[in-house]
Amino acid sequence: MEQMSEEGFAGAATLRAPVLTVRHGRGRTGGTTMLNFLIERARIGGRSVLIGDGDRRNATLAGLYPPGSPGGASQPETDETADVKDWIRTLVGRMVDLNASLVLDLGAGDQALAEACREIDLIAFCEAVGAEPLFIGTMGPDIEDFEHLLTIFRAGFFSTQHTLLVMNENLVRAGKTPLGAFDKILARPELIEMDGAGVKIMRMPRLNYMDQVRRTGLNFYDVAAGKRSKEGRPPDPLCQFETRSWINALEREFKENDVVEWLP
Amino acid sequence: MASVVRCVCATAVADNQTLTKAGGAYIRRLTKIIRTRKNDSSFARECRQFAWDRKRGETLQDVTAPGLEGQGMDGRKRGVGEDEGNDVGADIPFGGHGDVYRWLRANFAFVTTWMAKQKPSWETVAGKMAREGVVGAKGKPPTRRSVWKVWKRVLRDVAAERERELAKEVERAAQERELLTGVPAKKYPRDLPKDWAPDTVEPSPRGAMTEPAGRSLVPVSGVGTPQVGVSPDGQTESGVERIRRKFGEVSGRGPPRSLSEIGRRMSRQEQD
Numbered sequence: 322m323e324q325m326s327e328e329g330f331a332g333a334a335t336l337r338a339p340v341l342t343v344r345h346g347r348g349r350t351g352g353t354t355m356l357n358f359l360i361e362r363a364r365i366g367g368r369s370v371l372i373g374d375g376d377r378r379n380a381t382l383a384g385l386y387p388p389g390s391p392g393g394a395s396q397p398e399t400d401e402t403a404d405v406k407d408w409i410r411t412l413v414g415r416m417v418d419l420n421a422s423l424v425l426d427l428g429a430g431d432q433a434l435a436e437a438c439r440e441i442d443l444i445a446f447c448e449a450v451g452a453e454p455l456f457i458g459t460m461g462p463d464i465e466d467f468e469h470l471l472t473i474f475r476a477g478f479f480s481t482q483h484t485l486l487v488m489n490e491n492l493v494r495a496g497k498t499p500l501g502a503f504d505k506i507l508a509r510p511e512l513i514e515m516d517g518a519g520v521k522i523m524r525m526p527r528l529n530y531m532d533q534v535r536r537t538g539l540n541f542y543d544v545a546a547g548k549r550s551k552e553g554r555p556p557d558p559l560c561q562f563e564t565r566s567w568i569n570a571l572e573r574e575f576k577e578n579d580v581v582e583w584l585p
Numbered sequence: 586m587a588s589v590v591r592c593v594c595a596t597a598v599a600d601n602q603t604l605t606k607a608g609g610a611y612i613r614r615l616t617k618i619i620r621t622r623k624n625d626s627s628f629a630r631e632c633r634q635f636a637w638d639r640k641r642g643e644t645l646q647d648v649t650a651p652g653l654e655g656q657g658m659d660g661r662k663r664g665v666g667e668d669e670g671n672d673v674g675a676d677i678p679f680g681g682h683g684d685v686y687r688w689l690r691a692n693f694a695f696v697t698t699w700m701a702k703q704k705p706s707w708e709t710v711a712g713k714m715a716r717e718g719v720v721g722a723k724g725k726p727p728t729r730r731s732v733w734k735v736w737k738r739v740l741r742d743v744a745a746e747r748e749r750e751l752a753k754e755v756e757r758a759a760q761e762r763e764l765l766t767g768v769p770a771k772k773y774p775r776d777l778p779k780d781w782a783p784d785t786v787e788p789s790p791r792g793a794m795t796e797p798a799g800r801s802l803v804p805v806s807g808v809g810t811p812q813v814g815v816s817p818d819g820q821t822e823s824g825v826e827r828i829r830r831k832f833g834e835v836s837g838r839g840p841p842r843s844l845s846e847i848g849r850r851m852s853r854q855e856q857d
Binding site: 369370371386391395415419421499500503507513516517520523524526527577578 | 814824836837
């Protein structure tokens with residue numbers, strides 16, 4: 322049986338600068354899954370992570386990490402620009418105070434958030450406080466997903482050297498291959514331009530047992546390790562194996578793209 | 586004498602009143618007795634009996650001071666920076682200390698600022714306290730030396746209190762941190778597994794920012810320097826080429842293999 326690679330718990334509790342991770346992307350493009358994995362990965366490595374879910378319309382991250390619970394997500398009071406700005410300020414302040422990384426899920430980027438981000442120069446702030454900014458854009462094979470990210474890039478409110486584009490294989494429809502599904506996006510000159518400019522492009526492998534993993538209420542690493550869920554049963558062996566393979570595949574992607582030290 | 590003490594104590598305990606007209610040393614002695622014996626059940630019963638008798642008019646007018654409510658010597662405190670009608674004894678900060686101590690604690694910020702800015706002599710401080718009606722243990726105005734001695738005690742107690750508050754603050758911060766970050770403070774780094782191996786990935790060189798990270802479509806530093814990696818066959822490849830190759834692999838369209846390689850794979854499988 323495939324063993325979890327060393328990279329499975331990569332990231333180590335060495336002294337690292339906190340990472341301000343901002344995720345954008347259309348809804349249901351796997352952004353929350355990606356952030357959830359990064360949060361679990363950091364916490365299992367003993368690195369503190371604060372969570373901010375600014376996507377009030379689809380607060381999946383806040384669902385996984387209920388606000389008020391230990392390590393729970395924080396949400397803005399309302400969608401009003403002033404509240405969102407205050408919320409972001411508070412969170413980045415805490416990030417600095419606690420020397421912890423911050424994962425911000427800004428979801429589909431509603432107007433208030435866009436305005437707030439435009440007014441708060443988070444990149445300059447990160448440089449000032451010694452934090453590393455990381456932009457994660459998630460997309461499926463739908464060309465609209467890419468267009469949406471392009472719009473955000475062009476708006477430029479979080480333009481950083483550490484930019485990671487994640488192509489989610491889980492969204493490839495049955496009967497299509499990932500290569501065929503993403504072909505249109507891969508052919509776009511803007512993507513090639515971004516690639517040339519240092520943007521890292523990685524794939525999020527398919528995890529057929531994603532729903533089952535979520536139902537267990539366990540994190541990916543616990544599922545991979547075969548821990549028992551609240552119901553008292555361990556996940557089935559194939560689910561464990563697939564989850565382990567999935568974690569290892571993601572770690573390989575991070576390593577091949579040389580982005581391990583970008584991550585929280 | 587014993588019966589008088591007992592009666593006085595009983596009056597003070599039962600009515601929660603205090604004594605002012607007697608001498609300071611005498612009152613202090615009585616107060617000490619009250620404090621040490623107030624949990625004594627037989628003494629308490631006696632107090633109740635005495636209080637009952639007192640209600641019937643059998644009071645010790647010569648030593649009790651009706652109307653002065655509080656504990657210990659609080660009766661003297663009335664009028665020190667307070668309105669006449671204010672019941673000082675009802676909520677006494679720094680109870681158990683003398684007037685001088687309480688005044689210095691209550692006016693700690695003022696005194697420290699005063700000392701830092703105008704550097705008054707202890708005599709001046711004592712004079713101000715006397716003008717405000719503060720009296721020493723014997724009912725006399727505080728002296729330069731007594732104020733100085735009490736001030737040292739005040740400084741020590743304030744420092745100790747701040748230390749306690751700081752410890753509480755640290756504990757509260759640790760709890761808040763755990764609540765916010767989900768990583769229990771005690772788990773890091775002390776409780777990490779012994780075989781934990783730190784990540785040894787070398788940081789990749791970062792390009793210098795030649796203009797503010799801002800509104801460009803792509804980050805500035807990397808423009809014109811296509812990202813290249815090395816494919817398994819040793820060829821350099823860009824990021825897009827790499828992802829295309831990876832997608833190809835999972836799509837079953839990996840690079841064509843030579844017949845000899847396929848043969849090697851098949852023989853390996855047979856051996857397994």
